[in-house]
Amino acid sequence: MHRLIASPFLGKHLVLRPGSPSGVRIHENRYEQLRAATNEDVSPPSWLHEVAEQAWNMTLPSAGLGETLLVREPTTYGFARASWEINLGCDYDCEFCYLGEKKFEGLPWEGKRRLLEMIRDAGVLWLQITGGEALVDREFPAAYEYANQLGMMVQVSTNGSQLHKEPLLDLFDRYPPYRLTLSLYGASEETYEAVTRNRGSFDRFTRGLAAARDAGLPVKLNVVVSDRNAHEVDAMRALADEYGFPHQVYTNLSPTINGNPNPLASQADEYLSARSPFKGCNAGHTFFHVNPHGVASICKVGRDPHVQLMIEGIDALPRLGAIAESLHLRTGGCSGCQLSGSCWTCRPLAKLYQDADADRSLYCQHGGK
Ligand code: SF4
Ligand code: SF4
Incomplete structure (x- = not known):
């Protein structure tokens, strides 16, 4: 290697x-x-x-x-980063999960190989492999290894439930990730498992944290706040410090990727914070997202329109640039708003909330006026 x-x-x-x-x-x-x-x-x-x-x-x-x-060879596609949901299946059942129905399905191995080669050929240097829970996919180790062999710098986003297992620790020793991003759902067994609805998960998670620390893995913790664990935010920060891992706190829940509002019911209202104004982004231009079936979109939020990489091949990817432009120009759903000329909300994000029929104050930069 x-x-x-x-x-x-x-x-x-x-x-x-x-x-x-x-x-x-x-x-x-x-x-x-x-x-x-x-x-x-x-x-x-x-x-x-x-x-x-x-x-x-x-x-x-x-x-x-x-x-x-x-x-790595030069490419004309101009992409540098991508994220890939290897599988939407998950061993946890968080009630605020933004994936909605977490179907355990994805590409067969040959498809995964071909997809990774297309991602490489698109110029992607930094690849995030995510899920569902990426590490429960039986072909995750092979896919992770292959992405590394193709010359990509790989980040893995995971709930951490499998990280205590020797074969995975060996894999990350042989092919070091540039980052492992773990979600943190509670600082006590009672709270963590009330969120994950998976008995024994706190013990497995903390064993994984200890193993990752001992192995010197580059873990970053994402503290995900909901109404079930908000009382432990300080304790979750302290737990991250105890293991010596940097952390970031996420306090705003969002609708599912299909526009279902259910996760919003778990919002810890006292932690709801104003979103930073949208200042433009390179979605569809220098990065893209791929779902478990090889469907590529500008990002995880703006999933439609999309391109079918496994059917159309890599030459479909440049269409994402025009798709991104059209998504950012759309103001549908805010019709009648007198302030749309000074709107700084990411349009694909706004559409997700609109599909969920969510209160406009949750996404509107002008407070939903
Ligand atoms: S761990 Fe993540 S993917 Fe799994 S149920 Fe929880 S929020 Fe969803
Ligand atoms: S959600 Fe909006 S700001 Fe975020 S990557 Fe997608 S288009 Fe860009």
């Missing part, structure tokens, strides 16, 4: 180390030098020795550049 990746990245060129969040920008000439050299059993250039030493305190071998370095 390669120890470094050299890749184009949005008009620039980077050298990255799998598992490390930091990268080093290099000049295009140096990227081309590496690109020309990796087919040969040559020594790494002296500047690459210095880069590896300075950035990662890493000593490169004196020969065999082809084995040490994987060079």
Whole structure:
């Protein structure tokens, strides 16, 4: 397995180390030098020795550049990031789950391989594998390994229920993720399991946390606040600190991806916060999302219109740019609003709330006036 990746990245060129969040920008000439050299059993250039030493305190071998370095080819598609729901099935049953019906289905292995190759060919350097619960998919280890072998930097989003298991810890040791993002649902067994509706889950989760800490895995915790665990927000922060993991607190629940309002009933009202104004985003231009069936959309929220990657192939991807533009221009659902000219709400997000018939104050930048 390669120890470094050299890749184009949005008009620039980077050298990255799998598992490390930091990268080093290099000049295009140096990227081309590496690109020309990796087919040969040559020594790494002296500047690459210095880069590896300075950035990662890493000593490169004196020969065999082809084995040490994987060079990603340039692409015309212009994407840099993607997220992929490998499967929507989950071993938890959180009542605020934004996925709604969590069907345990996805692509067969050959489809997963072909999809990952398309994501690579689109230029994606940072890939988030998520679910449902990604780690309960039997083909997660193979897919994760293959994404790494293709030269992508992989982040995994998980509820952490499987992280205590040796085979997964071995996998993350062999192919270090650049981040493992774990949701945190409570600081006590009673509260955690009231949210997850899965008996024994708190014990498995905390064993996974301890194992990840001992293995030095780059865990980040997402504290998800609902009416069932709001009384433990401080305790959840303290638990994150106890394990030494950074955390972020998420307090606003949203409708399901199909526009069902059910999760909103679990909102902890005292924690509802104003959304930051939408300042534009690159969804559909430099990143995209793929569901378990290989359907690509601009992001996890704006799922329609979409393109069928497994049927149409990678050449369908550039259509996402025009889809994103059209979604951001749409003002349907806010008709009659006198303030639409100064509206700073992400339109796909607004549409999700409108489909759910949710109170306009939950998404409108003008407070629903
Ligand atoms: S762990 Fe995540 S995917 Fe699973 S039920 Fe809870 S919110 Fe949904
Ligand atoms: S929800 Fe809106 S702001 Fe977020 S990625 Fe999608 S389009 Fe962009």
